[in-house]
Each structure stands twice: as C-alpha cells, then as structure tokens.
Amino acid sequence: MIFHVIGIGNRKPDLAEDVLTLIQHHTVFSGGNRHHELVRHFLPEGYQWLPVQSPMELLFESYRHANQPVVVFASGDPLFYGIANTLRTKYPQAEIQTYPYFSSIQLLLHRANLNSNLLQTVSVHGRSWAALDEALIQQNPLIGVLTDPEKSPSAIAGRLLAYGYSNYSIWIGEDLEGEQERIRHLHLEEATQGTFHTLNCMILQKESHRNISFGVSDSFFEGLEGRPNMITKMPVRLCSLHALDLGSRAVLWDIGFCTGSMSIEAKLHFPHLEIHAFEKRAECLQIIQNNQHKCGTPGIIAWIGDVFEFDLKQISRPQAVFIGGHGGRLTALLQILDQYLPAGAVVVINAVQEDSVKNFISFSGLLNWKLEEPLRLKADTHNEITILKAIKGC
The missing domain is CATH 3.30.950.10 (Tetrapyrrole methylase, C-terminal domain)
Structure with a gap:
C-alpha cells in the first residue's frame, strides 16, 4: 500500500508544484469534509473521495480495496498526533510519504x-x-x-x-x-x-519555578486525626523509593497508602508512573486527595476498600509494589501479588514488627523471589523500620 499524506492549514492552501503534480497523477483521495472543501478545486476529473470519519474501520477497509495509491489530506503536520502515525500503526509495511504543514x-x-x-x-x-x-x-x-x-x-x-x-x-x-x-x-x-x-x-x-523539596517534610502532609505518626517518615520514604528502583518501571502499586506520602513522593520524582494506591480506611481518600493538591501530584488513582476484595485483574499490572500495610495478612497478600507480578518486578515492604520481617523473608523464599539485604533505619524517636526488598524470578 502507498499513501501520500499532505498537510494543509485552515485556509485555502498554496500547494507547491511537486504536490500539485502529485495530485494530478492520482485519482483516489481522502480527508475530512473540511479538507475536501479546501482542496476540491485542485483535484482531477473523475476523482474518488474517501471521507475520514467514524467508524474508522470502514475507512481502512476502503483503503485496502482501493488497489492504488491514496492521497490523504490532513491538518497541519500529519506526523504530529496525525493520521500518518495512524496509518503507520495500521499498515506497518506501507510506503508513506508526508508533505507537512505547520502544526497548530x-x-x-x-x-x-x-x-x-x-x-x-x-x-x-x-x-x-x-x-x-x-x-x-x-x-x-x-x-x-x-x-x-x-x-x-x-x-x-x-x-x-x-x-x-x-x-x-x-x-x-x-x-x-x-x-x-x-x-x-x-x-x-x-x-x-x-x-x-x-x-x-x-x-x-x-513564569516562575515552583519549589518542591527533594523529600517532602512530614509536617507538610495532612494525616489521620489523632494519629500523627501514621505516615512513612521522609528518610524511610526516600530509602524505600531507592529500593523500588522506579526509573525504568511504568506501574506502581502502593498498598496501605494512609496519607498517600509514598505515592506522592514517588509521583514527584517519577512523574511518568501510573500509580494505584490502596487503602481500607474510607477517610483516607480525602486525605490523599488533599495531599495531592498540596504537593502538586495529580494522576494518582486511589482505591478505597480491602485490597483482597478488589478484582485486581482489572488494574494495570505493576512492575513495583510498596507494602505500607497488610492488616496482618502479609503471606496471603504476597501470594496474591505473585499471580500478578511479571518477572523482574520488585516488592518493597517497611516492616516494624519482627514477625513481618520473618514472614516476608520466609515466604519470599517459598515463592522463589530474590531477596536483597535488609536495611534498618530509625528516624528520630520513632520505631526502627526494616526495609525489605524482593525481586520476582522467572
């Protein structure tokens, strides 16, 4: 298949001589109704016009049945969110020549x-x-x-x-x-x-740069009423982000988000991420939304309810999972995650209780996940945190 894709503006085009010659040597043309009105006086007698309109599959079928090169008129630059890209995706073996105009x-x-x-x-x-x-x-x-x-x-x-x-x-x-x-x-x-x-x-x-700290202060986040310590502390947050290795990953699940501090910090440093944050406390929905607005992190998808009751197959598969809470069902959660994680995915948990440390290490071994050396941190007078990391094998 051969396509010649000509970009035009929003007024009667002043076409180059080589483009005018191209038009005169073809008979099948395509474009939107507006394009037709702008170029119809250039078209040769007996031409055929294939309108670009929904449903697109009918248009693609018309292209396949044309049995000759098609000249397509498009708005602006056809390679800038334009039909030339669509044609390349639909017909990867096609020969496509473009004659661009300025994009909007x-x-x-x-x-x-x-x-x-x-x-x-x-x-x-x-x-x-x-x-x-x-x-x-x-x-x-x-x-x-x-x-x-x-x-x-x-x-x-x-x-x-x-x-x-x-x-x-x-x-x-x-x-x-x-x-x-x-x-x-x-x-x-x-x-x-x-x-x-x-x-x-x-x-x-x-007009000016908005200053956002590398490591948002804990005091900047809104928290659960009467429970100011229910937040992943900033030094622990940054070490956990290091362990998650998010630069080359596309989807993060944050399980037990509470204030949303981990999801928010991850979004600030890795804005390409698709983040799904899970939390069973209904009041945390407003908290994470308020913190997102304060920290300038739109796009985090919050799920309120028991993570064990969600149809996780309907959610993008994660390449990284952070476990901030598990309701005492850590091994059951790891078993579920093992069904959804692709090979090479990373799971990081911040454990306070020694039982959680032992369960994560032992069950990761049963799942054939590769464990890395634990990191123990103590922030100020708070409880010591063990950061554990495992990578799913093949």
Whole structure:
C-alpha cells in the first residue's frame, strides 16, 4: 500500500508544484469534509473521495480495496498526533510519504513569538490527563496542549490551579488561520472563566519555578486525626523509593497508602508512573486527595476498600509494589501479588514488627523471589523500620 499524506492549514492552501503534480497523477483521495472543501478545486476529473470519519474501520477497509495509491489530506503536520502515525500503526509495511504543514502548536508559537526549543507538547484530545500531569510535575518551561471539548482551556486552567501550578500563564490560539482567529495570553484565573472557539490549542508558559523539596517534610502532609505518626517518615520514604528502583518501571502499586506520602513522593520524582494506591480506611481518600493538591501530584488513582476484595485483574499490572500495610495478612497478600507480578518486578515492604520481617523473608523464599539485604533505619524517636526488598524470578 502507498499513501501520500499532505498537510494543509485552515485556509485555502498554496500547494507547491511537486504536490500539485502529485495530485494530478492520482485519482483516489481522502480527508475530512473540511479538507475536501479546501482542496476540491485542485483535484482531477473523475476523482474518488474517501471521507475520514467514524467508524474508522470502514475507512481502512476502503483503503485496502482501493488497489492504488491514496492521497490523504490532513491538518497541519500529519506526523504530529496525525493520521500518518495512524496509518503507520495500521499498515506497518506501507510506503508513506508526508508533505507537512505547520502544526497548530507551531502556528501558536509563531503568533506568540515563543522559543520552540523549550517546547514539550502533549495531547489530552480524547486521552487521559497523564501526559499533561507528567509535564506539569516536571515543570517544563513551555507545554503545548492539544485540547478537546471536555479537556478545554478552562478545564485545564482549573486543573493547574487545583494542584498549585499557578506559576504558569496560558496562551490560547483559536481558529488559527480561520476567519475567527484570536490569540490571547491569559492568567489561569481568567482562563477558567473564558469561553473559546471549538478549534483551539494552547501553550502553558512557566513564569516562575515552583519549589518542591527533594523529600517532602512530614509536617507538610495532612494525616489521620489523632494519629500523627501514621505516615512513612521522609528518610524511610526516600530509602524505600531507592529500593523500588522506579526509573525504568511504568506501574506502581502502593498498598496501605494512609496519607498517600509514598505515592506522592514517588509521583514527584517519577512523574511518568501510573500509580494505584490502596487503602481500607474510607477517610483516607480525602486525605490523599488533599495531599495531592498540596504537593502538586495529580494522576494518582486511589482505591478505597480491602485490597483482597478488589478484582485486581482489572488494574494495570505493576512492575513495583510498596507494602505500607497488610492488616496482618502479609503471606496471603504476597501470594496474591505473585499471580500478578511479571518477572523482574520488585516488592518493597517497611516492616516494624519482627514477625513481618520473618514472614516476608520466609515466604519470599517459598515463592522463589530474590531477596536483597535488609536495611534498618530509625528516624528520630520513632520505631526502627526494616526495609525489605524482593525481586520476582522467572
């Protein structure tokens, strides 16, 4: 299969001679309705148009039955969250030639006169918040965002404010190159109240750096009422994160999160992580959410209830597990985890009771997990903590 993918803007395109020649030598074309209106006067007589619309499987079937090269018109840069990437995924053996135009984010950069060398771009268009959350926690200087009707500029500005990222301002480009083009540079509070053209994109510009400590002070976290010591202490937290070795892992389970301090610290240092935090105390849901907002860590997924009663098969498999609590059922928990952990996954526990240390060591051996040397820590006047680590074998 052969595809020629031509990027165009939001107005009648001024196509290069080689592209015009290409068009005249083909008969099967594809694109959205808007693209058709913009290019139809370039198309040869007797052309066939395959509209890009849902359901996409019907479109892919049309491509397969075309039996000749297809010229596809796309918005902006077809390789920038565009159909050229979709075609490469769908037809990995296809020959794909692209003729790009400026992406919407590039156009907005030009209008705002911003340094594109500093830009990281994410998309929340039909996607989760995960990529934007990661870029925010990293505090990138310029973050380009492709929006959608639900994750609109006002919703995005509200999310930044909710998690304390008021150190950003927002550039919004509406109907770029269209009759209603408008460029605005707004404070986040202004953006939360604004209404915007349905065709929009945005750039978040960092105005100052938000200082977040390497090792969040224990006193910064909201805790359980009347139980101030129910938190993994900061030195223990950092040593446990070292043991979890999260840099190359994608999914972390935090079992018995209580205040959420471990999940939050992990998200701050490894913002790419998908984190699932489990806790049986219902009141801890509000606590972890409050602490997430204070520490600027959106995206942690909290599960309230007994971890033994969840259908864990419906949750992303972890490459790392931290056990902060087990309700006296440590060996049963390890046995369950053994069913879900892939080879090479790491399990770390902070044990206070000597029974927990012995049970973890003995049962890990039965499961054929590789144990590392325990680390014992004592923070101030608190109980001594033993940090235990095991790696699941093949």
